Amino acid sequence: MPRHPLHDVAIVGAYHTRQARVLEGVSELDLVLEAIRGALAAAHLAPGDVDGLNVRSSVWRLHAREAVPWFGGRPMWTGVTLGVEAVLEAALAIACGMCETVVIADAQAGAYTDRASTSPWTRPTNEFVACFGLYTAAEFALIARRHMHLYGTRPEALAEVAATIRNHGALHPDAVFHGRRVTPEDVLASRMVADPYHLLDCAINSEGGAGLVLTTAERARDLGVQPIFLLGGATERQGMAYVGPPVWDRCGWSGRRAAERAFAQCGLAPADVDVCEFYDPFSFELIRQLEAFGFCKEGEGGDFVMDGRIGIGGECPLVTNGGLLSFSHPGTAQLLQKVTSAVFQLQGAYPEALTVPGATVAMASNGGAGALFCDVLLVGWEQA
Amino acid sequence: MSERPTIPLPRPTALSRPHWQGCREERLRFQRCRDCHAAVFIPQPVCTACFGPHLDWVDSSGRGTVYSHTVVHRPQQPAFAVPYTVVIAELEEGWHMLSNLVDCDPAEVAIGMPIEVVFRPMSDEITLPYFRPARR
Numbered sequence: 001m002p003r004h005p006l007h008d009v010a011i012v013g014a015y016h017t018r019q020a021r022v023l024e025g026v027s028e029l030d031l032v033l034e035a036i037r038g039a040l041a042a043a044h045l046a047p048g049d050v051d052g053l054n055v056r057s058s059v060w061r062l063h064a065r066e067a068v069p070w071f072g073g074r075p076m077w078t079g080v081t082l083g084v085e086a087v088l089e090a091a092l093a094i095a096c097g098m099c100e101t102v103v104i105a106d107a108q109a110g111a112y113t114d115r116a117s118t119s120p121w122t123r124p125t126n127e128f129v130a131c132f133g134l135y136t137a138a139e140f141a142l143i144a145r146r147h148m149h150l151y152g153t154r155p156e157a158l159a160e161v162a163a164t165i166r167n168h169g170a171l172h173p174d175a176v177f178h179g180r181r182v183t184p185e186d187v188l189a190s191r192m193v194a195d196p197y198h199l200l201d202c203a204i205n206s207e208g209g210a211g212l213v214l215t216t217a218e219r220a221r222d223l224g225v226q227p228i229f230l231l232g233g234a235t236e237r238q239g240m241a242y243v244g245p246p247v248w249d250r251c252g253w254s255g256r257r258a259a260e261r262a263f264a265q266c267g268l269a270p271a272d273v274d275v276c277e278f279y280d281p282f283s284f285e286l287i288r289q290l291e292a293f294g295f296c297k298e299g300e301g302g303d304f305v306m307d308g309r310i311g312i313g314g315e316c317p318l319v320t321n322g323g324l325l326s327f328s329h330p331g332t333a334q335l336l337q338k339v340t341s342a343v344f345q346l347q348g349a350y351p352e353a354l355t356v357p358g359a360t361v362a363m364a365s366n367g368g369a370g371a372l373f374c375d376v377l378l379v380g381w382e383q384a
Numbered sequence: 385m386s387e388r389p390t391i392p393l394p395r396p397t398a399l400s401r402p403h404w405q406g407c408r409e410e411r412l413r414f415q416r417c418r419d420c421h422a423a424v425f426i427p428q429p430v431c432t433a434c435f436g437p438h439l440d441w442v443d444s445s446g447r448g449t450v451y452s453h454t455v456v457h458r459p460q461q462p463a464f465a466v467p468y469t470v471v472i473a474e475l476e477e478g479w480h481m482l483s484n485l486v487d488c489d490p491a492e493v494a495i496g497m498p499i500e501v502v503f504r505p506m507s508d509e510i511t512l513p514y515f516r517p518a519r520r
Contacts, residue, residue: 142454195454
């Protein structure tokens with residue numbers, strides 16, 4: 001198997017905070033601190049062990065350097081990126097010897113107050129976008145519509161994806177939509193937001209946070225926890241999000257090159273992936289990623305997702321915690337929750353009904369074609 | 385008496401001002417690379433095909449087709465009357481822009497449909513380029 005610097009790094013702790021549509025009386029800083037404490041406890045580590053930080057929050061705009069004093073001034077490295085990219089950034093800092101143990105945490109609360117408009121982080125400000133009434137759902141709808149035109153992808157396939165993922169969340173006790181089962185027919189009958197997207201095809205809005213701890217693979221073995229090793233990862237960008245038209249010909253396969261690099265770093269292929277914690281802002285985006293990452297051929301994603309293949313017992317379990325559609329969608333912390341979910345799944349920390357039996361390799365992704373970026377991460381139970 | 389809130393209008397930058405100035409004159413302008421002749425939009429400081437530094441502002445015919453579309457029922461903010469149709473317009477010169485399709489029943493919009501630009505003044509400074517089904 002090829003060697004890569006990422007292989008010398010492991011995730012040793014993962015945590016998600018309380019999640020709810022609105023967390024009354026809870027501040028973002030409360031959530032960030034809860035995420036830090038929770039992730040460190042899961043890793044059997046203490047604040048004094050931390051020498052690298054990437055902690056942030058959306059509304060408060062916490063910067064990692066502000067948090068260095070919380071750790072007695074010991075952290076000497078701080079990161080600035082989000083989600084999967086933040087994990088890669090921290091891992092490379094560890095692999096390069098700039099620090100040994102990094103805490104990553106992110107949270108959001110109190111961001112969505114004007115409910116007459118779509119949530120503020122979905123609304124573009126750009127001069128070529130905002131004036132035409134665009135927002136995230138419409139941007140991603142333009143991508144889905146083009147794929148439906150090119151390949152005949154049906155609304156029923158989108159509804160199957162949304163229902164399957166939402167039903168995973170229904171079984172997760174910490175999900176915002178715990179207990180809320182839906183059928184594909186419910187998805188198709190829900191009110192239209194931006195066609196082809198119905199309400200239940202779209203991510204929810206909520207508040208909460210998440211945290212992770214990374215350290216060297218060597219140290220990870222001595223902590224008395226199941227390390228989840230980094231196997232591969234890469235980023236891919238087609239430009240700034242929401243400043244121009246999401247033209248399928250230019251961004252439709254976003255993430256393909258990132259996935260090819262990540263798989264090449266560890267000698268694995270899509271068939272080796274047991275759990276897919278893919279980014280799920282909107283139902284079609286999963287179909288697109290399955291095609292872009294090579295789990296099925298171009299244009300065949302709509303058929304691929306049918307017949308239970310993406311359920312917990314299927315060959316390609318997708319978004320096993322309910323994701324942004326049901327578990328939670330707290331600002332940019334949701335990017336990190338793709339990685340925490342992959343870790344929980346491989347550590348066997350999920351309820352039995354959501355546990356993929358014998359899973360040893362998971363793939364997480366952030367971003368989608370409508371946002372002109374797509375980052376991927378491969379993690380595993382064993383070191384590469 | 386409360387006024388209807390207004391939609392967010394563009395604030396031109398040094399890079400984009402020629403485009404918006406063109407709209408005021410009912411000319412739909414994009415950039416053309418003097419070296420490789422690629423059409424460039426949104427406005428850029430260099431050619432996105434060859435990195436060439438010489439970009440000229442030129443007028444589009446304003447004619448094209450619908451590349452993709454979505455009919456929006458949940459507005460970005462209350463100032464937008466629903467439903468409204470968002471399109472990616474593919475212009476004859478081979479470039480794309482976001483806009484709204486107007487003077488068209490949302491049920492009639494389809495990929496490949498011929499469309500043409502129509503200008504609507506929104507303020508002293510800003511005229512927005514919309515599209516409607518082609519009449520020519």
